[in-house]
Amino acid sequence: MQHIIDRFISYVIIDTESDSNSDTTPSTKKQWVLAEKLVEELKTIGLQEVSIDKNAYIMATLPSNVSHEVPTIGFISHFDTTPDFTGANVKPQIISNYDGKDILLNKEQNIILSPNYFKDLLQYKGQTLITTDGTTLLGADDKAGITEIVTAMEFLINNPEIKHGKIRIGFTPDEEIGRGAHHFDVEKFGCDWAYTIDGSQVGELEYENFNAAGAKITFKGKSVHPGYAKGKMINSMLIANDFISELPRGETPQKTKGYEGFFHVHHLTGSIEETVLELIIRDHNKKKFIKRKELIAKIAKKFNKKFAKQFGEDIVIAEIKDQYYNMKEMVLPVKHIVDIAEQAMLELGIKPIIKPIRGGTDGCQLSYKGLPCPNIFAGGHNFHGKYEYVPVESMQKAVDVIVKIAELTAISKPI
Incomplete structure (x- = not known):
């Protein structure tokens, strides 16, 4: 040996x-x-x-x-x-x-x-x-x-x-x-x-x-002096946090096993002006895998609609790439x-x-x-x-x- x-x-x-x-x-x-x-x-x-x-x-x-x-x-x-x-x-x-x-x-x-x-x-x-x-x-x-x-x-x-x-x-x-x-x-x-x-x-x-994909989600914001920020500041880090909260809470690596799929947030870096969230998407079942990717897009669309008037453009940009099947x-x-x-x-x-x-x-x-x-x-x-x-x-x-x-x-x- x-x-x-x-x-x-x-x-x-x-x-x-x-x-x-x-x-x-x-x-x-x-x-x-x-x-x-x-x-x-x-x-x-x-x-x-x-x-x-x-x-x-x-x-x-x-x-x-x-x-x-x-x-x-x-x-x-x-x-x-x-x-x-x-x-x-x-x-x-x-x-x-x-x-x-x-x-x-x-x-x-x-x-x-x-x-x-x-x-x-x-x-x-x-x-x-x-x-x-x-x-x-x-x-x-x-x-x-x-x-x-x-x-x-x-x-x-x-x-x-x-x-x-x-x-x-x-x-x-x-x-x-x-x-x-x-x-x-x-x-x-x-x-x-x-x-x-x-x-x-x-x-x-x-x-x-697993069927596997990776997602890189960029959140935009607006930095304003905190003393004069009411109605003006948009903190991208807080938007990222709200986005994560929209994901199914029980569908993470630490709470799943066997054939159960998950979302896994593995990197989060940011500032008021911009935050980048990286996560992976996993599921053995192809149909469920597709639905998971669609959910990411759906949440991004929801946030973009919410901030459309205040921000003037998409505030959440979601890029999803398949990795393997x-x-x-x-x-x-x-x-x-x-x-x-x-x-x-x-x-x-x-x-x-x-x-x-x-x-x-x-x-x-x-x-x-x-x-x-x-x-x-x-x-x-x-x-x-x-x-x-x-x-x-x-x-x-x-x-x-x-x-x-x-x-x-x-x-x-x-x-």
Whole structure:
């Protein structure tokens, strides 16, 4: 397991935070640092056709070692981390033989990772955990996935007696800001299907996800000396607050689960003259997804009508952009690719947890680009924050699943 630990840590200590406000790909220059490191590592372990394009998309090949025809499959992960929480100066901590009690992440700031709050921790008593130091995220989303794919390919190279077909691997930038598949060359990748290794706890196997959109809403105002503001001042921050209050109160991430959709306000910056609200819109059901977008437009129209005479023009400007769609529609016609992954887990004694993703992966967009792409666990928990952790044993199990999928796909007779 030390090999996995060392590889994972070598990735997470490199800051790869993406930036939704950038119009470049990758969105931040620092993502190139890990991308270039990965290219060299893939060559070192013996993969072939290792390439990186101008947008930092990495691809490589493990050639087939069987004589019969086998589908070409792929494994995909992303190397950026979310801008929701800092990924700079990550200092991983190793908790060996976890005792099931509170973990003091940061003594100075009294930051504690507790099973009283994060009950999933108790599943990993006796295992080795990698945590943050309480001041950054960890980056297991999705550097755990990259670790697992590279380790699985290295294992297959070093154990040629394990039969497999041609395998392609792909690593992408900017998944966390919804652009991971935007410049992914599906034709160049050349796979019949693929799997993203980007899920959470052991056993997760997902082929349904949210339909997703992002909204940027700009509120205008008029600044006047507060002592003489009656009937004249328009405070854009207060209008933004009123707008948020119009959204369904129970339909937020912290109050929904399963197939329930939500509105999530994630950034709000402003002054009297102008306030910008950013939120995301999520729903598994396409009709409900459309209605959610329509509600944003309806509320904006209501405010514009209310202030039309006083302001003289639209006071609320709502821009909504679709990000990705539910992959279920693309995967169901080739459901056997999910069945193979499920069988791989069962043969390894892992209980499959088949459920909808309350989020998205590169696989969502890739499925609509012609590459069916279910999602498999990478093992981490509490992504996007200081309480993030990953059990090393879970990463090893993900490696085993990748290897087993490769084996099962190489069986000449149908599974």
